[in-house]
Amino acid sequence: MKMVRAMLRPEIADAVADALAEAGFISMTKMNVFGRGKQKGIKVGDVHYDELSKVMVLLVVDDESVEDVVAVMKSKAYTGNYGDGKIFITPVEGAYTVRTGEAGL
Amino acid sequence: MKEILAIIRPKQVSRTKDVLEKLGFPGFTAGCVLGRGKQRGIAGEITCELPADLHSVPGGSKYVPKRLVSLVVPDEDVELVVKALIKVNQTKQFGDGRIFVCPVDNVVRVRTSEEGDAALR
Numbered sequence: 001m002k003m004v005r006a007m008l009r010p011e012i013a014d015a016v017a018d019a020l021a022e023a024g025f026i027s028m029t030k031m032n033v034f035g036r037g038k039q040k041g042i043k044v045g046d047v048h049y050d051e052l053s054k055v056m057v058l059l060v061v062d063d064e065s066v067e068d069v070v071a072v073m074k075s076k077a078y079t080g081n082y083g084d085g086k087i088f089i090t091p092v093e094g095a096y097t098v099r100t101g102e103a104g105l
Numbered sequence: 106m107k108e109i110l111a112i113i114r115p116k117q118v119s120r121t122k123d124v125l126e127k128l129g130f131p132g133f134t135a136g137c138v139l140g141r142g143k144q145r146g147i148a149g150e151i152t153c154e155l156p157a158d159l160h161s162v163p164g165g166s167k168y169v170p171k172r173l174v175s176l177v178v179p180d181e182d183v184e185l186v187v188k189a190l191i192k193v194n195q196t197k198q199f200g201d202g203r204i205f206v207c208p209v210d211n212v213v214r215v216r217t218s219e220e221g222d223a224a225l226r
Contacts, residue, residue, distance in 0.1 A: 003205065003207060014167075017167075021145070026141065026142070026143055026145055027140075027141060027142045027143055027203075028140060028141060029112055029138045029139070029140035029171065029173065030138065030139050030140065030168070031136060031137075031138045031139075031173065058138075060203075060205055090207060091207065091208055092205050092206065092207050093107065093206045093207065093208055094183075094187070094204075094205070094206035095203060095204065095205050095206070096187055096191060096203065096204040096206075097201070097203055098111075098113065098190070098191050098194045098195055098201035098202045098203060098204060099195060099196075099197055099198065099199065099200075099201040099202075101191045101195065
C-alpha cells in the first residue's frame, strides 16, 4: 500500500476529490495546511506572503493504483502556474478498519 | 519505528488520549480533518433526532469531520497501540475510522539532539 499526499490549491481540491471518487477512489481525507515551495511564497506588490494556504489531500491506495491516482490529480490540479502543488508518495505497512478491526483497505 | 495515523471520530479523542496515556504513550499530534470513506461521507454521523420535515431534504454531506491522530512508536509497540485504538474507537457503526501504519526512518529530539529510539523515550 502507498499513501498519496497531495498539496493542492484550495479552490481545486474539491474538484480533485470529485474526480478521484469518479475514478473509484472514494475514501480520502483533506486538511487545511499552510506552506511554501521553491518560490518562497509569493510577492504581490510590496507584500510578501511567506506561507500560502493549501489543502492536503491524503489517501491510501494499493500499489497498482498509485499511477491512476497521480494521473487524476495531475490532470485536475494542473493550471501551469507556480503553486499547483506537489504530490508525495510514501509506503504504508498496515491499514486497519476500526469498525471491524480487520486489516486491509 | 512506525508512525501510526488514526482517523477517528472527534468525540472519541479524549477517551483515546486517556487510554494512550495509560499505556505509556502520552505524546501525540492531532489535527482537524475532513474526509470520507467507502460510504461517501454520510453514514449516520448525527446521533440526535432530526426534525421530521428534514427527513425529506435530499443530499448529504460530502465530507465528515474527523480527527487525525498521529504518533510514532517503537516497532514492538505497534500492535499494542493499534489494538488499543481499535478497542477504544470501535462503535461498530460506519465512520469509526481507519488506522494506517507507516515506516519512519529516524526521530530527532530537538532539545537534546537525541536520535532514534532514544528520542522516543
